[in-house]
Amino acid sequence: MPEKAINNVKWYDRFSYNIVTHTEYFFYSLGFKVASRPWTTIGICWLIVLLTACGFFRFHQEKNPLKLWVPPQSTFLHDTNWLMNKFQNGFRLQSVLFEAPNVLTPAVLNKILAIDQQIKNIVTTDGVTWDSICFKIPEVDTDLDFLLSYKTKNGTKETLDPSIIFNAATYCRMLETFDKVCFEHNLLQLWNFNERLINKLDKQEILNKIEKYKIDPVLGNLRNYEDLLGGISRNETGQIISATSLHALYMVYVNFSAVDMDKAGNIAGTADWASIEALEWEDKFNHLLENISKNENELGIYYSAGRSFGDITAASMFQDIDILVIGVGIMIFYVQFVISKFNCVEARIGLGSVGLLAVGMAFVVGCGFCSLVGVSYGPVHTSLPFLLMGLGVDDMFVIISCWEELTSGDKLSLEQRVGYMLKHAGVSITVTTVTDVMAFLIGSSTILPSLQSYCLYAAAGVFMTFVFVVTFFTACFTLDEKRIRANRNGAVFCYVHKNHKRNECSQRKIAQEVFKFVYTNIIFTIPGKITVVLITIICLGFSIESTLRLEQRFDPEWFIPRSTHLYKYIHKRNEHYPTAGFEAGVYLGSLNYTSEINNIKNIVTELEESPEIVKNIQSWVDPFRDYVKLNFKKDMFSESLSTNEFNLFLSKFLFSPKGAKFQANFRFTKDLECGIPAPNITMSSINFQLRRFHGPEEYLPAMHKTISIAKNNNFTSGDRFATAWSKIFATWVTDELIDIEVIRNLQLALLCVMICTVILVANLQICFWIFICVLLTMVNVCGFMQRWGVTLDMVSCIGLELAIGLCVDYATHIGHTFLTIQEGSLEERSLKTVISIGAAVLYGAFSMLIGVSMLAFSQAYTFQVFFKIFCLVVLFGIFHGVVLLPVILSFIGPKPYFSHKLVPHDSSVL
Numbered sequence: 050m051p052e053k054a055i056n057n058v059k060w061y062d063r064f065s066y067n068i069v070t071h072t073e074y075f076f077y078s079l080g081f082k083v084a085s086r087p088w089t090t091i092g093i094c095w096l097i098v099l100l101t102a103c104g105f106f107r108f109h110q111e112k113n114p115l116k117l118w119v120p121p122q123s124t125f126l127h128d129t130n131w132l133m134n135k136f137q138n139g140f141r142l143q144s145v146l147f148e149a150p151n152v153l154t155p156a157v158l159n160k161i162l163a164i165d166q167q168i169k170n171i172v173t174t175d176g177v178t179w180d181s182i183c184f185k186i187p188e189v190d191t192d193l194d195f196l197l198s199y200k201t202k203n204g205t206k207e208t209l210d211p212s213i214i215f216n217a218a219t220y221c222r223m224l225e226t227f228d229k230v231c232f233e234h235n236l237l238q239l240w241n242f243n244e245r246l247i248n249k250l251d252k253q254e255i256l257n258k259i260e261k262y263k264i265d266p267v268l269g270n271l272r273n274y275e276d277l278l279g280g281i282s283r284n285e286t287g288q289i290i291s292a293t294s295l296h297a298l299y300m301v302y303v304n305f306s307a308v309d310m311d312k313a314g315n316i317a318g319t320a321d322w323a324s325i326e327a328l329e330w331e332d333k334f335n336h337l338l339e340n341i342s343k344n345e346n347e348l349g350i351y352y353s354a355g356r357s358f359g360d361i362t363a364a365s366m367f368q369d370i371d372i373l374v375i376g377v378g379i380m381i382f383y384v385q386f387v388i389s390k391f392n393c394v395e396a397r398i399g400l401g402s403v404g405l406l407a408v409g410m411a412f413v414v415g416c417g418f419c420s421l422v423g424v425s426y427g428p429v430h431t432s433l434p435f436l437l438m439g440l441g442v443d444d445m446f447v448i449i450s451c452w453e454e455l456t457s458g459d460k461l462s463l464e465q466r467v468g469y470m471l472k473h474a475g476v477s478i479t480v481t482t483v484t485d486v487m488a489f490l491i492g493s494s495t496i497l498p499s500l501q502s503y504c505l506y507a508a509a510g511v512f513m514t515f516v517f518v519v520t521f522f523t524a525c526f527t528l529d530e531k532r533i534r535a536n537r538n539g540a541v542f543c544y545v546h547k548n549h550k551r552n553e554c555s556q557r558k559i560a561q562e563v564f565k566f567v568y569t570n571i572i573f574t575i576p577g578k579i580t581v582v583l584i585t586i587i588c589l590g591f592s593i594e595s596t597l598r599l600e601q602r603f604d605p606e607w608f609i610p611r612s613t614h615l616y617k618y619i620h621k622r623n624e625h626y627p628t629a630g631f632e633a634g635v636y637l638g639s640l641n642y643t644s645e646i647n648n649i650k651n652i653v654t655e656l657e658e659s660p661e662i663v664k665n666i667q668s669w670v671d672p673f674r675d676y677v678k679l680n681f682k683k684d685m686f687s688e689s690l691s692t693n694e695f696n697l698f699l700s701k702f703l704f705s706p707k708g709a710k711f712q713a714n715f716r717f718t719k720d721l722e723c724g725i726p727a728p729n730i731t732m733s734s735i736n737f738q739l740r741r742f743h744g745p746e747e748y749l750p751a752m753h754k755t756i757s758i759a760k761n762n763n764f765t766s767g768d769r770f771a772t773a774w775s776k777i778f779a780t781w782v783t784d785e786l787i788d789i790e791v792i793r794n795l796q797l798a799l800l801c802v803m804i805c806t807v808i809l810v811a812n813l814q815i816c817f818w819i820f821i822c823v824l825l826t827m828v829n830v831c832g833f834m835q836r837w838g839v840t841l842d843m844v845s846c847i848g849l850e851l852a853i854g855l856c857v858d859y860a861t862h863i864g865h866t867f868l869t870i871q872e873g874s875l876e877e878r879s880l881k882t883v884i885s886i887g888a889a890v891l892y893g894a895f896s897m898l899i900g901v902s903m904l905a906f907s908q909a910y911t912f913q914v915f916f917k918i919f920c921l922v923v924l925f926g927i928f929h930g931v932v933l934l935p936v937i938l939s940f941i942g943p944k945p946y947f948s949h950k951l952v953p954h955d956s957s958v959l
Contacts, residue, residue, distance in 0.1 A: 076475025082465035087524035106419030140184035140300035148349030183231035204387030212705035221723035279625030301563025320359030376903030396539030408441040415510035443893030450889035470862035485854035489798035560888035592832025603842035630738035638770030662751040669711040683912040697725035822860035822929040849920035859930025
């Protein structure tokens, strides 16, 4: 267009002219140079791959769940690190659940004893035994019961406290004689695991023993044995007469500070803290119980080791790699089918393979670059190759479609034709790439670490896919076109077909003919257009209604396949122990406990006044006060104790039979010693259980209330630290933020996508309609994923983040092509658009469907959710981009780009 003519148009038309001209000129120049030096281009691309691959020397796969799934600035993460630093030591739970019509019979207890002995006889290949890795505590012999109680003259039973009646030296020497035993919670402890005694039991003796001993004889862990029983039946007096299930719990020692999660963690980032020795023993534990449960017919045996959840979730995420490989194979065949023509010469077998190789190169470079700059690799990144494959294949189809649209009669060199091919395709795939990359960069601003890392890897991978498609693939395409012109065989390149003639069928553009027929005779008719609009409105209505009901919920159990031992154990546990809650606690820091005891009591009181959310409160405050009041005649709630008095009384209390169970609730500046005043307290805790809740509308307020009870105190001394903490809070905290993150990221991504589209497409009306198509697609995806049973959680959040980048592609290709068609009415231009680019867009969408289709056969929750979301994105993206948008443009489409000679045919200007 002459310079004078340009100056007479509006500013935004000049802007559009400049953007389109310079972009197309750039891609023509790139295509010409790549086609002129294909081998040099290929060499440079591989050099980039090799150099970037050096970044893998800094490759780090994050396995720490706290660094993957928990927001780094969250209070929960701060509290967790504080607790691990204060506690240092803890234990992991190994559980075995026995099920029978009545587990309280001699026969069942004898079988449980035999299994218990096999568990304790486990020895790993490295010589790790149960005794070497168990969490140990001191034992009190049940025969000492006579020291603790006596009958008065009137026949009542009174209890004596040996920590008071004996002098400190005598009592402490007595305690030193007690052996340390492995911490368990097992009904067989009532008979000290004595095979001889258990063999002589009858049913009534078992029931009498349970009734007599409401607490176990292990110092420091007094607890009710009824907690182990499920499906309890009682007689008229309330005495237990039978139970259908029995739990046996084994505790394995953990030193938090000594655990290296890079070694102890798993690739799914779902493992808990454990030593390597403990993990080896737990593996043997699982294998032993698996064999026993298979061979036991009369007794149901269900089990869970500390490592079970991590192992199973990691295996379920990666066990279906063989299925995914099949999907890749199908994709390779599909690509060959689309880009080839049905004759020996024009079968582009090699080109299809190197096209997918370009995707692999992009994945390597993207991962290498992110590793080089210190971004850790995460478990959900496994899906990234399939995303890149779908986008890369889509770009390849657009490029080849533009090649097919070139007029064969033009007397242009191969280099010029490749330049024109890339000129037409370049702008379209640039828009989709830039919008995808920007959507992922926006997503990386999330506070969820795993999603942040994924988005950065995805942005790098998508960008490099684009780079290698317009360079490496174009260079390979040039070489393949030279092969075709030389009549070389598509599979055996060295073989030349002399006097080869293309058959007529292979030269037909069947896809274009189908599109022309469908749009001319169906979609672009008045009834067809009305039907398209009605379908859009109806789907939108259903989707809005469903989106408003989209539930924010995540349950870690969804990651557990039904066929696994852990799923069966959890199912039986919930069946027999439906009211079992989540372990939790209030944790207090380095306070002046003498002066703050009433404030601590107030926290306990508030917990007790919240029975709708907490139960089984195990506080040391009242027992300690009662102990001091009874034995030292001082009421610490109303009288002020000196620091020395408080520490002395606390030491005596924690070594007394009734107070010893609270030793685990304290940490001191030095080790606690019998007979010596307790050192200064660095941390104390008050244990309780959170009740089971139906959903986030119940458990999120419960979490906030318990934290508020702990933090809303009047502490004025020490570090004033106080909080409520539970392991389940990790899931709930993330769950709470997901909906906020999804809405924020989708809004920012939509805004950013539209800004990029305005700049690159350079037409406000087309950009508006692209925005409408993307918005409709996202509303439909959210609505129909709710109807498909998908909730808002970490996995679906990542899927929706990907959806923005994917669904913008379809409408952008159509919108940009519509602007390049210069002649005809709006409907004629719309028809030419779908005939020209519609098949390539549809092929690209099918490639994405094929890429994720195998995910439908996976048992992994992550892959199932990705499959559902990607299917919805493709279906609604195609409908709005390839069906609805052309209908809209046939009514109110904009004018085309200015008609001008964008690039010269003479290559000398380059």
